[in-house]
Every structure is written in structure tokens, then in C-alpha cells.
Amino acid sequence: MKINDVILRTVTKIVVFIILTFGVELFISGHNDPGGGFSGGLVLASALLLLYMTYDIETVHKGIPFDFKKIAGLGVFLAVASSAVPMLFSNQFLNQAKGEFALPVFGATELSMVLLFEAGVALTVVGVVVTILLTISEDVS
């Protein structure tokens, strides 16, 4: 018997966006408030997990055609490389610069190099979590 999952599918369509927004919010507030790349990345990955559970792997892959192993690699690269950049300006490894920028929509915004590092962490977490989950689910069949 085919399971009736209309409610799950309908709810997922909305909830995924709420989760993704919350994940981004956690990620951005990271370096001054609780949150950050790791927790933000986990929340983002949980949105993807919900999609995988509601729809099947093929459908989701049609929408998000990324190799998540590559994403994890890119994340680690971003984190390590952004830590190494200050060395080029004769600062310590992992030194963080920040500055105020007047952006068109957001007004005066403080942007920090930490964001790049955190973005790397977030991408790594998303990539690794999704890869682990997909690998486990492949084993069953």
C-alpha cells in the first residue's frame, strides 16, 4: 500500500524554507552571538535531510545537483585558506580583520573575515553530514 504523505509533503515545502532561514540566521550571528558555522551548518543539513526523507534521493538530486563530498572539500579549503590569508599581510595565522561597510539595502554593516572561515565550517558540516546520511542510506538497498 502506498503511504499517503500529502501532509508531510505540503508541510515540508514551507518548513524547509523556515529551517534554511533559521540556519542562515544562526550562521550570520555566529561570531558575536551564540551560533556559528557549525550549528548553522547542522541546521542547514537538517533541512536537506527533511527533503531527502520526504522526496526520494533522485528527485532532490535533480534540484540540487551537487556532489556533497566536493562541497565538504570546498568548505575545508575555504576555512584553511582564509586562515592563511592574514599571513600574506604579515599578520598572525588565523588573524581576523573586520570593517564597516555601507551596503545598499542593509545600511552600515559590519563585515568580518570570520564570516569566510565560518562559511567554510558550515559548508564542511553540510557536506559531511549529507555524505554520511547518503552513504548509510545506500547501504540498505
Place this chain on the structure above:
Amino acid sequence: MTNALVLPVLIPLLTAIVLTFFRNSFILQRTLSFLATASSAGIGVYLLLRIQSEGILRLDFGGWEPPYGILFVGDSFALLLVTAAATVTSIILLYAFSTIGEAFEKMYVYPFMLFLLAGVNGSFLTGDVFNLFVCFEVMLLASYALLILGGRKVQLVEAFTYITINVLASWFFLLAIAYLYGATGTLNMAQLAERVAENGQGPVLTVISLIFLLVFSLKAGLLLYFWLPGSYSAPPAAIAALFGALLTKVGIYALIRMFTLVFHHSPEITQSIIGIMAALTLIGGSIGALSSSNIQQIIAYNVVIAVGFILVGLAAGNEVALQGSIYYVLHDMVAKAMLFLAGGLMISLTGKAKIGELSGLIRNYPTLGWLFFIVMLSLTGIPPFSGFIGKVLLGEGLIEAETYVLLTLAFLSSLFVLYSLLRIFLNCFMGEAIIGSEEQVVLKKRTLLPIVMLGVLTLAIGIGADAIAPFVNDAASTLVNPQTYIEAVLDKEALLKK
């Protein structure tokens, strides 16, 4: 501030990450990974020379001064090991290029080896106990992957033991760190040393130090080596050589660092326990090496004997003995890599791993035979090879410390090393040739070259012992005078601000 201090970790790490994107271009993988390890070794030498003129170097990450931030501290001991580790890894990589096979190269074997090196170098350089834990984990995760790569049954069986033991040990490590933080309120090694010295090493701290001893003994294979012979003989020769040369040395380094810098105030407890454990390791390792007839097992038990031998120096604890230990660690990295590669090559050429099944190999492969002979002499401690100077200094130190039982055991173990390897040499290389010259597998020159390079290196360390003596002496004097280390990390200005 010396950013170069992070490069021996950063270069392998970054290269490994980049290489994961180029899974199928083997040429690029080989070139970049070799360049990464070789340049790490070069930077190690450069830093070593700088330390001689400028004293202990440090790098505060992100500009956070100690004791608040995490930092890398480069003293001669750490940098000697970094240089040796990177050099040996680059030579092992050369061996891997010609032997490891396409299936392994496709499964990221070079990135994993680089991750392992990054973890090992990080463990040597870090000045923070928690960071030490992290670097240990980086190294261990890479070693888990390297151990099961290939997926043969024996590898999976051994990996299960290996991973279980190491996860348990890591848990104990974390526990010990938590206790230590609870007792002293800091994890910066220099500040730890200072606080323990100020408040005295009471019973609580001694118990914590014993948990650390347990953890590092598991990792180094000091007495708790039951997992070692199995898991070091399971993977292919190149990977086994990397394990044999580097992994136990990190545990040894951590033991020497912690018990000379932080927990050196009740030697009658800690030092004597280390002494007893080292003695038992020497005995157990010797028994293992003599009782096995499997070449890989014998070689793996030789790793165990070396661990006991090096830590005898820590048990004695005086400057000469520590000099001997440092020389011996350096020698052992080179010689063990050479032994694993030579033994692995014998097995891969003939397809047999039992002593009784091989004979007369020296007629088929004369160079390999004599290289094996050289590494045997080197490990036994025959001059002019590198094992000699370490053994002599260690002997002097033990006499000075009047620990004659350890002295006897340490030098008896050298005889057992000689006997166990001589057994391989006489049985497998000497005697009647059983493989005809037509049917023998061709041994390529580039497969043999790395072993020749290691042979030259062990000879060079032996003959050039005078040249590296200043570095070793500086390293040992920093170890026996922890105040030098503490002052280099916590300078007076930082203390006044606190």
C-alpha cells in the same frame, strides 16, 4: 611572531585538501604531495637554525597572547622531530609512488598521508594540551582511513581493534584534560608547568598525570602495545612504514613533553612507573620478536622494543639520557621506515611472509639483501650507523642515574633486535636460492631508490652526529630546564597584564 611555525602543518593540510579535487590526475597528486612534504622538511630545517640564534619561537594564533590563546611553540626537540617526520614521509611517498597501485591512488591515499603528517607535525608543535588532543585526532582519523584502505579482511579485523582502542584512549585523554583543567584552570602547557610548579604536584595532580601516562602509553605502545603488532602488519608496506615511523613517536613525544615540562615534580612515582613500563615493554617486545615467524610481525615487535628503549631515557630523566632518547627517536624514524619498506618489499616480491618459506633471496636481489643488512646493523647500534650514538648516550645517562636494571634490559634488548633480524637475514637472504633467475619478479630501480635513500640517511645521521649534536643538546637542555620553555611562552609583559 613567526608564521613559518605553522607551515609544517599548513602546507600538508592545504595540499591534501586541494588534492581531493583532483582525484584522477595521479601525476599532479604525486608531484604536489612530494613537494608538500619536502618543503615541510625544508622549513623544519630553517626553523631549527633560527631557534639556535633566536631561542624558542612561538606563534600566537590570531594574535591572542598566551595564556589566553592557542599557540604553537617551536623548540629544538619539536622541530627536530618535525624535520625528521617530514623527511621520512617524503621518502616513503617516493616508495608509495611505485608500489601502492592505482586503486589506492584513486581512493585518496596521498591526501590521507598528508593529513597524517599534518596531524603529526601539529602534535609536535602545539603548546596547548587541548590542541594536542585535536592534532592527535587529525592524525588518528587519517590513520583509520589508511588502515582500512584496500579493504582486505585482515585489515578490517585489525582496524576494528585499532579504532576501538584509540577511541577509548581518546576518551581517556579528554577525561584527563577535563580533570587537569579542573585542577589547574589552564590548558596552556607553559602555564600548566608554572602552576604545577608553584602549587606543588599533589596527589590529585599525580593521579591526573597517571591518566595522561595511560593515554600516551596506549598511543605510543608503551607496555599497552597489544594492538600494535597486528595493526601495523595489516596495511601495505608504504602505509605500515608511515605508521611504524611516525605514529608511536607522537605518543613518545607527548610523554617526554608532559613528563619533563609539567609533571616532573614527583619522579619517585611517575618516573619509576615509566621505568617499570619501559622495562616490561622491552621484555615483551623481545619475546614477541623472537617468537614470531612472520616477517611483518617481527618488524612490528621491533617497533615495540624501540618504544621501550626510548622511554628508558625518560625514566632516567637526566640530560645525557634525554639526549640519547632524542638521537634514538630520530634514528628510529629513519631506520624503522627503512625496515618496514625492506620487509614489505621482500613480501611483495615473493608473495610469502613466513621466514621458513623464503631462502637465498640475496642471489635474486643482492642490493635489497645488503640494505636489509645495513638496517639490521643500524637498529642494533653498530657504528657508523645512526643507532650507535643514541645507544651510547642513553647508556651513559643510565649509568649516571644508577638504574642498572634498566641499563641491562635496554642493552639486552639490542641483542634481541639483532637476533630477530639476523634470523630473517640468515633464513631469507642466505642459503639456497629457491627462485630461479627467470621466474623472479623484476625489482625496479625506483622502488629500491627510497630504501637506498633511507640507508644513506641512517649512515649520514651516524657519521654526521657531530653536526646535529648542537640541536640535540639544545633540545635536551630545554627538556631538563623547563623554565626556558615557560619563559619563552609567558613573557614578563603578558604576566604583568594578568
